[in-house]
Amino acid sequence: MYRETYLQIPGPTNIPKPILDALSSKAINHRGEEYASLMDFNIRSLKRVFKTENDILIFPSSGSGGLEASIVNTLSPGDKVVAINMGVFSQRYGLIAQAYDAEVIWIDVKWGEAVKPTQLAGVLESDINHEIKAVLLTHNETATAVKIDMQSLIEAINKVNHPALVFVDAVSSIAISDLPTDKLGIDIVVTGSQKGLMLPGGLAILSVSKRAWEAQRSSEMPKWYWDFKPLQERMRVGQMPYTPVISHFFALKVALELIEEETLEVVFERHKKNASALRSAIKAMGLQLLVKKESERSDAVTAIHLPDNIQYQSLASLLADEFNLIIGGGLQELKGKIFRVGHLGCLHKPEIIAIVSAIEMGLYKLGYDAVIGEAAKAAAHEFLA
């Protein structure tokens, strides 16, 4: 019999039915009026979701392309940037800059912890000639399930009066966790379509501040596809310099309508509540979270240590076969040590209860000493609190 899939990897997410339907919209002329008005709606709504008045740019690309675009449009070879190594994705941002010959100053953080404002302030303070051009931050490190305290980090930068541009990888936080772009003065925010926006992968969406545009004018890194300028010019008239993923633009409109209907603040609250209910269940099962500090725990994904004698692959296969529940594994140095459960996108209380119960049953079947029913009970109590 047909079974729904619980795609609980940390993105792509389960795609809600109205968005799936929109993905099968007919192809239209991407240089015509219908496309232009679709683009106009999406841009206006994205500005509200990004909490910005800055320009919105959309590339037909995965999120990583958006990260690359932020670098090559604002920097020149030899420029200094600060990058954080606190997981695969924060590391990736620095590696992209390195690939274009930026000089990367790394801040190494134990995977499972968040970069501290004092660490960042220390690096910037020692840069007395203000040679550092940009700070690369990852709001939600999906690989370790750590969310950084963006406000304190920005305050730390401002306190030492450093003029570096601030770029934020918000691939797994836009429409999940609050990121007040303009209030914090973030120069570039990057997201992808397959996380909080609940589409398949395929769009990289960026907001670009006036200061970032100023940097763009003197940037000497090579670019063609990723060039902001022609994209900005074409988007102003409702087009793109190349063929867009038209179906995604229809689907994006539906996703944004769903978000605005629920309201952004309620979307954030729902993610927070789902995350805390899931974590209560994990703790009730006697499992250990990778992230020790409550304040650093992600609203999008939870990373859990595998119990002794249980292999990731056995758990993942059992959950997939028995319950159609798909979980994620550890990446790089965390491979084989943790499993990750995504709780982002269109997810509500009954699904959380089902997910934690399936994990409990799966672990029990693999010999883990679980008391059946405890997980659902803990999650339900958290929802009722």
Ligand SMILES: Cc1ncc(COP(=O)(O)O)c(C=O)c1O
């Ligand atoms: C925080 C973060 N940054 C960047 C990426 C890369 O995005 P993409 O796989 O769409 O290139 C991901 C993907 O999971 C991510 O979670």
